Amino acid sequence: xxxxxxxxxxxxxxxxxxxxxxxxxxxxxxxxxxxxxxxxxxxxxxxxxxxxxxxxxxxxxxxxxxxxxxxxxxxxxxxxxxxxxxxxxxxxxxxxxxxxxxxxxxxxxxxxxxxxxxxxxxxxxxxxxxxxxxxxxxxxxxxxxxxxxxxxxxxxxxxxxxxxxxxxxxxxxxxxxxxxxxxxxxxxxxxxxxxxxxxxxx
Amino acid sequence: xxxxxxxxxxxxxxxxxxxxxxxxxxxxxxxxxxxxxxxxxxxxxxxxxxxxxxxxxxxxxxxxxxxxxxxxxxxxxxxxxxxxxxxxxxxxxxxxxxxxxxxxxxxxxxxxxxxxxxxxxxxxxxxxxxxxxxxxxxxxxxxxxxxxxxxxxxxxxxxxxxxxxxxxxxxxxxxxxxxxxxxxxxxxxxxxxxxxxxxxxx
Numbered sequence: 001x002x003x004x005x006x007x008x009x010x011x012x013x014x015x016x017x018x019x020x021x022x023x024x025x026x027x028x029x030x031x032x033x034x035x036x037x038x039x040x041x042x043x044x045x046x047x048x049x050x051x052x053x054x055x056x057x058x059x060x061x062x063x064x065x066x067x068x069x070x071x072x073x074x075x076x077x078x079x080x081x082x083x084x085x086x087x088x089x090x091x092x093x094x095x096x097x098x099x100x101x102x103x104x105x106x107x108x109x110x111x112x113x114x115x116x117x118x119x120x121x122x123x124x125x126x127x128x129x130x131x132x133x134x135x136x137x138x139x140x141x142x143x144x145x146x147x148x149x150x151x152x153x154x155x156x157x158x159x160x161x162x163x164x165x166x167x168x169x170x171x172x173x174x175x176x177x178x179x180x181x182x183x184x185x186x187x188x189x190x191x192x193x194x195x196x197x198x199x200x201x202x
Numbered sequence: 203x204x205x206x207x208x209x210x211x212x213x214x215x216x217x218x219x220x221x222x223x224x225x226x227x228x229x230x231x232x233x234x235x236x237x238x239x240x241x242x243x244x245x246x247x248x249x250x251x252x253x254x255x256x257x258x259x260x261x262x263x264x265x266x267x268x269x270x271x272x273x274x275x276x277x278x279x280x281x282x283x284x285x286x287x288x289x290x291x292x293x294x295x296x297x298x299x300x301x302x303x304x305x306x307x308x309x310x311x312x313x314x315x316x317x318x319x320x321x322x323x324x325x326x327x328x329x330x331x332x333x334x335x336x337x338x339x340x341x342x343x344x345x346x347x348x349x350x351x352x353x354x355x356x357x358x359x360x361x362x363x364x365x366x367x368x369x370x371x372x373x374x375x376x377x378x379x380x381x382x383x384x385x386x387x388x389x390x391x392x393x394x395x396x397x398x399x400x401x402x403x404x
Contacts, residue, residue, distance in 0.1 A: 089390035090292055101363060101393060133363070161303060161335070162368035165391075188291035189367075189391035191303060 016144075018197035019135060019180045021157060022050055023187035025074060026087050028061055028115065030122075032079040035059070038117025043077040050179050051136060053078070063087075064114040067096025085113055085128045088183045092130065102129040103169055133186055134169040135200070136176035145200050148172065154201040155180055160191035164201065218346075220399035221337060221382045223359060224252060225389035227276060228289050230263055230317065232324075234281040237261070240319025245279040252381050253338060255280070265289075266316040269298025287315055287330045290385040294332065304331040305371055335388055336371040337402070338378035347402050350374065356403040357382055362393035366403065 001009070035043050044058040057075040063085065070091060084107055085099075092099045097111050112125045135155070137147070147153055149172040155165045165186065180198050182190075203211070237245050246260040259277040265287065272293060286309055287301075294301045299313050314327045337357070339349070349355055351374040357367045367388065382400050384392075 089393065090386065164366040164368070166364035166366070184292065185387050185390035188387035191291065 014197050018158070018199050019137075019141075019155075019178055021159070021180050021182060021187075021192050021196045021198050022194075023184055023192060024086065024131065024181050025184060026063075026070065026085075026091050027074040027076050028063075028086075029076055029080045029082075029084040030115070031081065031083060034083055034115070034122050035075075035079055037120045037122050038115060040119040043075060043079060045077060049076065050177050052175060052177060059117065062116040063095060064116055065095025065097045068094045070095065082107065083115075083122075083124050083127045085115075085124070086131045086183070087128060088185045089130055090185055092128075097128055099128045099130040101132050103132050103134065104129075131181070131183060132167065132169050133165055133183070134171055134181050136179045136181065137170060137172050138176055138178060139172055139174055141178045142170070142172040146202075147200065156199045156201055157190040157192065157196065158198065159196050160193070161189065163190050165190075168200075216399050220360070220401050221339070221343075221357075221380050223361070223382050223384060223389075223394050223398045223400050224396075225386055225394060226288065226333065226383050227386060228265075228272065228287075228293050229276040229278050230265075230288075231278055231282045231284075231286040232317070233283065233285060236285055236317070236324050237277075237281055239322045239324050240317060242321040245277060245281060247279060251278065252379050254377060254379060261319065264318040265297060266318055267297025267299045270296045272297065284309065285317075285324075285326050285329045287317075287326070288333045288385070289330060290387045291332055292387055294330075299330055301330045301332040303334050305334050305336065306331075333383070333385060334369065334371050335367055335385070336373055336383050338381045338383065339372060339374050340378055340380060341374055341376055343380045344372070344374040348404075349402060358401045358403055359392040359394065359398065360400065361398050362395070363391065365392050367392075370402075 039059050045055040046058040047056050055077045057077045059075050060072045063070045087099050107127045110126045111128045113128050115122045147170045151170040153168050155168045241261050247257040248260040249258050257279045259279045261277050262274045265272045289301050309329045312328045313330045315330050317324045349372045353372040355370050357370045
């Protein structure tokens with residue numbers, strides 16, 4: 001086999017037995033009304049994300065916490081029913097907020113924060129979390145790995161600083177693309193770079 | 203047994219089968235001459251560190267990289283034969299430097315950086331690394347865990363976000379106190395808090 005064929009085969013095998021790793025930078029989800037309050041209009045799609053239908057918005061916000069602020073923070077669309085700010089624990093330290101480690105959507109009782117846009121300000125009373133590390137899987141992939149929605153698994157990373165993450169939440173939906181989502185603390189702790197893979201362990 | 207006795211026994215058992223986890227913030231080691239160039243005098247001990255004889259200096263430096271700077275960075279003493287700047291990969295991103303992951307002391311060919319003190323500036327031509335995660339063990343503890351100096355082991359963390367670090371370097375010396383050293387990316391990836399423990403796996 002020539003080198004190109006070997007490379008293609010290797011990729012196909014990796015795709016079959018592994019999951020691509022992806023680092024999620026800090027970002028904000030918001031309601032349609034909050035987008036209007038912050039920017040004077042709804043969210044403008046700038047580029048699609050790995051999960052089908054999700055996009056990075058052209059709009060950016062400043063996060064203002066009790067101890068510091070972060071400028072130029074990504075906003076993801078489409079708009080949701082409730083705002084959610086996903087930070088790393090490093091970000092939390094800088095802002096003076098201790099985000100609880102929660103699955104996406106589980107924001108009850110989490111800390112608030114102030115969002116600043118170019119047209120206005122929105123004070124959230126809750127919504128700041130550190131997203132629990134998780135896997136997005138299609139139903140077909142979940143069957144292949146013998147895992148179910150909401151199962152907790154371990155994830156071995158094939159990265160420069162290899163490790164095995166515990167407490168990884170499996171999410172299964174036909175709306176998903178296969179992908180492991182880490183925050184930047186986690187991505188740096190394993191020295192992940194784009195194109196790296198992980199393996200699900202029971 | 204009363205609660206106090208149970209607590210004391212638990213700590214004794216943990217101390218026997220585990221290693222305390224410690225997060226190392228970004229810091230600088232420097233030569234005596236560099237301290238004089240930066241501060242006009244040698245390093246002033248402010249408080250002792252967990253490793254015997256090592257101290258946090260009263261002096262602080264600013265790190266100036268191609269893309270950003272970090273103020274008020276810790277300087278550790280005593281002075282060494284060669285400067286070394288230990289950053290997290292997160293710090294490197296902010297400064298615009300890609301620190302290689304290296305054992306302490308292995309700085310050949312690593313990136314340089316500019317140190318700014320209250321009395322002067324020192325431009326390092328090399329010395330910036332991300333310290334490879336490592337264990338400091340006394341010879342007695344190394345025997346108990348059946349590990350040797352320079353061995354690579356895994357380290358399971360009993361933390362809020364449990365994981366198993368691979369590629370953990372064992373260092374053994376009678377000058378050490380038992381301790382696992384993580385950087386802040388790694389400490390946040392496992393949500394370590396002071397008092398947490400880890401277990402050495404072969």
